[in-house]
Amino acid sequence: MDFRFSEEDEAFRREVVDFVEAELPWDWRNHEVDSEEPDGLKLVRAFKKKLADKGWLTRAWPREYGGQEASHMQQLIFGVEMSYRGIPVDDGGVSMVGPTIMMSGTEAQKRFFLPKISRAEIDWCQGYSEPDAGSDLASVQTRAVEDGDDFVLNGSKIWNGAHSGAGWMFMLVRTDPDAPKHRGISFLVAEMNVPGVKIERIPCMWGADRSLVTFEGARVPKSGLIGEKNMGWYVGATLLDLERSGANYSARALRLLEDLVDFCKENVRDGRLLSDNPLVRSRLARAAVDIEAARLVAYNVASMQSKGQIPNKEASISKLVGSETLLTVYGLGMQILGMYGQLDPESKWAPLRGRFEKGYMMVGANTVAAGTSEIQRNIIATRGLGLPRG
């Protein structure tokens, strides 16, 4: 089997890299951007616009909805090059809610939302988790009651990125409290800037925030219902498979490993270069193997998507392997960098501009967000290996 890109795909990859190097409005090697904060968001929005003008955000989508009908592989290549450089261009619009609308939306919804996503005209946040519904997502309690042309929302959504000022939320809501748990849920997209929506920030230890959103009688149009009423669990679960399939983890891990390798080639510990230490060499080599395996697992998912299949256990394997590999690489970095590795990015003594310290504080969250590692293992065990539910 030939794992290399085709000539055409490689040429596209080069074009993307050259464009990013020429046009990105910040120095990605030295600066991380948080697209959920106003300054970062401004930069990311401006750059996203440029990418959208090239048609790259939704390159694999049908032309009628703003795509270029390119292969899924090229969409993947684009995403990988962005993740490698830490460029947060996808807020879920391109990778999650767009494809979901394409699969389950009406023609009118497709024509309204998809071109806007493709042109980077709307921003999204994800309203799945609630204070009492995380892993057990089917327990969502946010109520949506029909009233004329609207749903009236009451309830809370937590851990999302609403503080970014995202104009829209895609969410799971309970439309029939009397139906069995999975049967009374609907999938809704709703504008956030309406009366009755309160957004509160939750600070995280790596310096970023997540949000608690409270709906108190917020009215949102019924035209935002995607798929059938009360069948949203099935719409929303497909979206999760899309969320979990990303190659972003291994791309990010590769970049970190390259930083670490350079650091080891240039820094001396106990009288010899770190790169001459057999233990360090062995651990770096092990990480390189893990990253390559995670990359191939993610590419398998992309290959399934390109054939019109919806990866399920494969997406869980990819999410699990990718996020845990990233966790390992950050941990390895902290060990190699030693005591100085614990310094904040602001300190002049912080090696590699403190990227590992900040990332190490954050990386555990990657094994929680988008479904915890335990949940991914459950899915692999039951749907992948056919083991009975525990």
Ligand SMILES: Cc1cc2nc3c(=O)[nH]c(=O)nc-3n(C[C@H](O)[C@H](O)[C@H](O)COP(=O)(O)OP(=O)(O)OC[C@H]3O[C@@H](n4cnc5c(N)ncnc54)[C@H](O)[C@@H]3O)c2cc1C
């Ligand atoms: C950084 C970050 C960003 C996030 N962003 C979003 C977002 O944008 N939108 C959104 O909707 N949500 C978001 N989340 C929420 C995330 O999806 C949930 O945190 C996650 O699904 C886990 O739910 P929980 O926090 O309620 O933990 P719980 O479900 O209470 O789990 C607690 C622990 O119990 C374990 N556990 C639970 N059930 C089982 C089981 N059946 N078998 C084995 N172990 C189990 C879990 O693995 C975990 O270790 C984000 C979370 C983080 C950390």
